[in-house]
Amino acid sequence: MNGRIRQPTSQPTQTGTAMSSAAELDARDPLASVRGAFSIPEGVIYLDGNSLGALPSSVVARIDRVIGTEWGERLIRSWNETDWYTLPLSVGDRIAPLLGAGAGEVVVGESTTVSLFRVVAAALGLRPGRSVIVTERENFPTDLYILEGLKSLRPEIEIRHAADGEDPATLLDGAALLLLTHVDYKTGRIRDMAKLSAAAHAAGALAIWDLSHSAGVLELDLPGSGADFAVGCGYKYLNGGPGAPSYTWVAPAHIATVNQPLSGWMGHSAPFAFSPDYVPAPGLRRFITGTPQVLSLAALDEAMKLWEGVSLRDVRAKSTAQTRRFIERVEEGCAGLGLTLVSPRDDAHRGGHVSFAHEHGYAIMQALIARGVIGDFRAPDILRFGFSPLYLSFAEIDRAVDVLAEILRTRSWDAPEFSTRRVVT
Ligand SMILES: Cc1ncc(COP(=O)(O)O)c(C=O)c1O
Incomplete structure (x- = not known):
């Protein structure tokens, strides 16, 4: 493997049976500092990085330079100069x-x-x-x-x-x-x-x-x-x-x-x-x-x-810990509210996203998005949540589950504005 990828620094996972607090997990997350490199809107919990990743802030300046200077000023010369x-x-x-x-x-x-x-x-x-x-x-x-x-x-x-x-x-x-x-x-x-x-x-x-x-x-x-x-x-x-x-x-x-x-x-x-x-x-x-x-x-x-400098072992460990926490907390906080896990329960067989089926999945996802928790819906009935370890905290996962549980408990998804299907997402 190329030397740019570092060895893991420490483990962000909880391995015991008792669930650690989100604050504890965030405090020992070796990737926590990478979050600062992203531009994520206030009030949004972004659980769709497996569909469209968030914006790294540095991309804005880079594109500005490529358009303004390389293209705008240097024109075709940039093919040779850049x-x-x-x-x-x-x-x-x-x-x-x-x-x-x-x-x-x-x-x-x-x-x-x-x-x-x-x-x-x-x-x-x-x-x-x-x-x-x-x-x-x-x-x-x-x-x-x-x-x-x-x-x-x-x-x-x-x-x-x-x-x-x-x-x-x-x-x-x-x-x-x-x-x-x-x-x-x-x-x-x-x-x-x-x-x-x-x-x-x-x-x-x-x-x-x-x-x-x-x-x-x-x-x-x-x-x-x-x-x-x-x-x-x-x-x-x-x-x-x-x-x-x-x-x-x-x-x-x-x-x-x-x-x-x-x-x-x-x-x-x-x-x-x-x-x-x-x-x-x-x-x-x-x-x-x-x-x-x-x-x-x-x-x-x-x-x-x-x-650069990110350990993929840390990434996988955090991803596994986050998807596992999400599953455990949803099954605890939303028990009896119609959700069925469709992702593998076994960490070794589960990638970076988690899906639950619900017969009103589309409307529920729209209600979540309206509350700032952005995941996506896949027909016919799948609520899909992606966990991008570079910028997602454990505290956000807990908050997202709380919002989901409230939407399900109060049936706030059952409103006309959440049932009209859009063409994309
Ligand atoms: C597994 C998989 N393959 C292929 C694609 C399509 O990629 P593209 O739109 O870049 O052609 C997607 C898009 O979500 C995907 O999830």
């Missing part, structure tokens, strides 16, 4: 330690959906003669839609969906690829990456992982887990801002041999030679398609600086 051209790989190098990866193994650009297309198509090329892709029905829909899109280009592709509860490893016979999301977007359940990647390899397939809900909240070791490719969102726990570009990790063994079909000029070995023939760049640059999204990359670059 980091614009190298951002896709330099931001990738900042993300790599969060994945357990090394420098030059991660590239950043476009949405996760587009990166998935590139990666799945590229990986298929490494398994000539095979065309079966194994995934699961409950995967994040965009992952499934991309497979359908690829199938429309290559009708020989067969997509095998593991049903809810079915082990995808049992469907791998003759497969080219296994495509799974590591932490389930609805339930927070963690897939066993090492075991499933090994199963894929045993069947002669490659393993692709969607890490959108993993990076920045779990300790990851992609090479050690046998992954071949991985992608994930820059706007969730990485705090890169709305629509932040996604990251793509390619196992070093594949970089020099794999070709991706969105073969644009910025992935060419000599983009400014303007040759009519495509020759992929020798390294990971071949996964770049067109001109880098400089504004979004600069925001993500700045946000990633907050991870």
